[in-house]
Amino acid sequence: MSDITEKVQLQIGEPVPGVKKVDPILIADKVRRTFGGVNAVDIAHVEIPRNAITALIGPNGAGKTTFFNLLTGFDKPDAGTWSLDGKSLAGVPAYKVARRGMVRTFQLTKALNLLTVLENMRLGAGHQGGEHFLEALVPALWKKREEYITAQAMELLARFKLDTKADDYAASLSGGQRKLLEMARALMSEPELVMLDEPMAGVNPALTQSLLGHILNLKKDGMTVLFVEHDMHMVQTIADWVIVMAEGKIVAEGYPDVVMRDQAVIDAYLGAHHDTDLGSLTGQLDVAKDIGDTHLAAEIAEEIAEEDATDDKR
16 A cells, blocks of 8 residues: 555455445445346445545446446446445435435546536535526525535635636536546535546546545545546555455455455456467556556566567567
């Protein structure tokens, strides 16, 4: 685990799939979702620790995003229950899930392009009287609330270094800026649990460090973070806890430095490379990167460089 995160006892007992947590904020039981007979999600039990950063990892097709969709009300399971702070969210529509304190971002950002950045931010806030027909006719009933929301939005935009873009259309933002906007907008509802679906996907390396800092700040501000990510370096840098999915099931849980050496995790990622020529150095390098073994990846990369240098001499 990186020095950025402080290792604390999060679980009760050995860190096995479904292990109980000391202080869970989210608990899910027997959640199942099938598509055409294929179990996309089949989770017996999982708990997300409070005020910690948890990474949900696994090869493509493991069911991570589908699990996100189920928890946040964007899809319906075939079976299962889950609760936030002891209150059931099973069957609750997405907008009510957000009101209860659990918000999410998406792999592909959902900014409304023809609204300004500030207008996008305002949409994330709750309790807006002006959205109701009769109240909207009497500005005195919602004016103060709108002023508060605007001030809150500008404060968040300043924190995410988007305040100079407040009056620009969201369509003018870069991919990385859209990611920042979506994260900032999610905070407008003052959530307890923030779920980020591949926050680094498509982000310019120049913004990566900024995003990492913002995610760490969510924890400092008392929030819980659950994120899906394929960048193992990022996972090892900021995650307090890691949950590994493969073929819809949870196959491993634990602290990042331990999970990356777990045989079930290695098998899950090797299975995702069944078409990879593991006899070639480039194939071995791909797998080493996927399982997050930076030392092994560096050794293989060095061997490849030596082979290339030898070929050039010939």
